[in-house]
Amino acid sequence: MTKIRINTSKPYDVVIGGGLLEQAGALIAEAVKGRRAVIVTDDIVNGLYSEKLIKSMEAAGFKTDIFVFPNGEESKSHKTLIELYDFLGNKNITRSDFLVALGGGVVGDLTGFAAATYLRGIDYVQIPTTLLAQVDSSVGGKTAVDIEAGKNLVGAFKQPDIVIADTDTLSTLTDEIFTDGMGEVVKYGMIWSKELFDLLKTGKIKENLDYVIEQCVDIKRQVVETDEFDTGLRMILNFGHTLGHSIEKFYNYKGFSHGKAVSVGMYIITVIGEKAGLIENNISDELKQCLIANNMPFEAEIDGTSLFSGAVNDKKRFSDTINIILCREIGKADIVKMNIEDFRNIIGG
Numbered sequence: 001m002t003k004i005r006i007n008t009s010k011p012y013d014v015v016i017g018g019g020l021l022e023q024a025g026a027l028i029a030e031a032v033k034g035r036r037a038v039i040v041t042d043d044i045v046n047g048l049y050s051e052k053l054i055k056s057m058e059a060a061g062f063k064t065d066i067f068v069f070p071n072g073e074e075s076k077s078h079k080t081l082i083e084l085y086d087f088l089g090n091k092n093i094t095r096s097d098f099l100v101a102l103g104g105g106v107v108g109d110l111t112g113f114a115a116a117t118y119l120r121g122i123d124y125v126q127i128p129t130t131l132l133a134q135v136d137s138s139v140g141g142k143t144a145v146d147i148e149a150g151k152n153l154v155g156a157f158k159q160p161d162i163v164i165a166d167t168d169t170l171s172t173l174t175d176e177i178f179t180d181g182m183g184e185v186v187k188y189g190m191i192w193s194k195e196l197f198d199l200l201k202t203g204k205i206k207e208n209l210d211y212v213i214e215q216c217v218d219i220k221r222q223v224v225e226t227d228e229f230d231t232g233l234r235m236i237l238n239f240g241h242t243l244g245h246s247i248e249k250f251y252n253y254k255g256f257s258h259g260k261a262v263s264v265g266m267y268i269i270t271v272i273g274e275k276a277g278l279i280e281n282n283i284s285d286e287l288k289q290c291l292i293a294n295n296m297p298f299e300a301e302i303d304g305t306s307l308f309s310g311a312v313n314d315k316k317r318f319s320d321t322i323n324i325i326l327c328r329e330i331g332k333a334d335i336v337k338m339n340i341e342d343f344r345n346i347i348g349g
Contacts, residue, residue, distance in 0.1 A: 002210070004217050006139065008228045010159040014139055014217050016210065020166035021052050024127060025060030031162035032123050034096045036063045038088060040111040041102040042071040045129055048172055053102055053127065065091050069110075073253040076106045076146050078154075084114050098123035098161070104130035104177075105137040105258065109152070112143030116158035126160040129169040131181025132259050135188070135216035138163050140224045140237075146253075150313045151245045157229055165217075167210055175295075176257075182294040183240070183259030185216055187266060190287065191236045192219045194331035201286075203293035236333035239325040240266030246310025250302050260297050267291065267298040268307075273326045276346045278336065281329055304348030311347065312340060 001017035015027060028037075037057065041050055046068045054064050067087045069075050101111035101124060108126055115124035128138035144155025170178060182205065189197030196215050205212055220237070227234040244265030247256050256264070270287055273279040291298045312322065320340050327333050338346075 002214055004214065004221055006159075006221050007225050008141065008159050010161075012160055012162050014163040014165060014221075016134075016165045016167065016213055016217065018166065018168045020164050021049060021127070021169070022056055024053055024164050024166075025056035025058070025062060027162060027164055028057065028062070028100070028125055029060045032098050032125065034098045034123060035061055036093070036097040037065075037100050037125075038091065038093060038097070039064055039066045039100045039102050040084065040107060040114070041066065041068055042075070042104075042107055043068055044071045045103040045107070049102060049129060049169065053100070057100075071106075073106055073146070073248075073258070076110050076144075078145060078147070080110060081114060081145055084110070085118060088114070088118055093118070093122070095119050095122055098125065100125045100127060101138075101160075102127045102129065104128065104133045108133055108138050109142075109144050109155070112141075112158050112160070113145055113155055116143055116156035121158070123161050124158070126163040128163065128165055130173060131170055131178055131213075132184050133181075134165040134167070134170070134213050135181060136184040136220065136237075138165070139217055139220050140234075141228070142230075150310070151248060151253075153313075165213065167213065170209070179295050180257045180259035182296050183244075183262035183266075185212060186287075186290055186294065186296065187237075187239050187262060188216045188219045189290075190266060190327045190330060191239050191325070191333035192223075192331060197290065197330050201290045201293055205294060232335075235323055235335050236325055238323075239327065239333055240264075240269065242311050242322070242324060243268050243307060246307050247300050247302055249310045250306050251300075256297075256300060261300075263291055263296040264298060264300045269324065270327065272346050273328075278326055279328050283327065283330055286330065308344050308347045311343070 004014045069080050099115045101108045126138040128134045141157045141159040143158050144152035240262040244262035247261040270284045288298050324336050
C-alpha cells in the first residue's frame with residue numbers, strides 16, 4: 001500500500017494498492033468525522049463491489065445507504081444529479097454526513113459535484129474503480145456534470161477527504177474500459193515524464209500497473225499543489241482534452257469514450273502544431289507508436305468544422321482567445337494562448 005499526500009487547501013491522502021476495499025471502512029474512519037454515509041455508484045459497479053464496501057464500512061461503525069444510477073456518460077447530467085439530491089433529502093442527510101463515490105469517472109464527477117453543492121457542501125470520499133479514475137479524475141478536486149452545450153461545463157472544485165484506489169478492482173474491467181484509461185496515462189508521460197512515456201511505449205502497462213498509477217498520481221499532485229484552481233500550470237492537464245471533448249460531443253458520447261477521445265485529441269493537436277510550425281521536433285510519430293502499443297486510437301472521422309465548433313465551447317476559451325496545450329518535446333507541455341480565428345485556421349474549421 002502506497003500513500004501519496006495531496007497538499008491542497010484541504011490536504012488528503014491517495015491510498016494505492018491491492019485489497020483496499022476490505023480496509024476501506026478503517027481508512028475512511030481515519031479521514032472523516034461523520035459516521036453516516038451515502039454510497040453513490042452505477043448499476044455495473046454496484047453488483048461488483050457495493051456489498052464488500054458496505055460490509056467494510058459497517059464493520060468500522062458506519063451507517064450506510066446507497067444510490068445507484070445507470071452506467072454511462074449520459075448519466076452525468078442534471079437529471080441524475082437532481083435525483084441524487086432528492087435521495088439525500090429523503091434520507092435526511094445532514095452536513096455531518098458524507099458521500100462515497102464508488103466507480104469510474106462519471107460516478108466520481110457526479111458525486112463530487114453533489115457533495116460540493118448539497119447543503120452548500122458536505123464531505124466525500126473517492127473510491128475509483130477504473131484505470132482512468134485512479135490515475136486522473138479522482139484526484140485534484142474537479143467535479144462536474146455535462147450539459148447539452150458540452151462536457152463538464154457546470155461544476156465546482158471540491159477536494160475529497162481521501163482517495164482509495166484498490167488496484168484489484170481493475171482486474172474486473174473489460175479490455176475496452178481498461179484501455180480507455182490509457183489516454184490519461186499517456187497524457188502524463190507526454191506532459192511531464194519522458195521516463196514514464198518510454199515505459200508506456202513498451203506496451204507493458206499491466207506488468208507495471210502499481211508503479212504507473214503511482215507515477216500519474218504523483219505528477220498530478222505536483223501540478224495541483226502548484227495550481228489548485230486551474231489558473232496556470234494545471235491547464236497542462238488538458239493536453240488532448242479540448243479536441244477530445246469535441247470528438248466526444250460529435251459522437252454524442254457513444255462512439256468515442258473519454259480516454260480514446262483524449263488519445264485522438266493529443267495526436268491531432270500534435271500533428272496540427274507541427275504543421276503550423278508551433279512544434280519544431282517531429283514527435284507525432286513517436287506519440288502515434290505509443291498509442292498503438294497501448295491499443296489506443298489516433299484518428300477519428302470528424303471534419304474540421306465540427307472539431308472547431310466543439311472546441312470553442314470548451315472551458316479553455318477566454319472571450320476571443322483559447323488556451324491550447326502543446327508538447328514541443330516529450331515530457332514537457334506549454335500553454336499557448338491563441339486567437340480564435342487563428343485556432344480556426346490551424347484546425348481547418
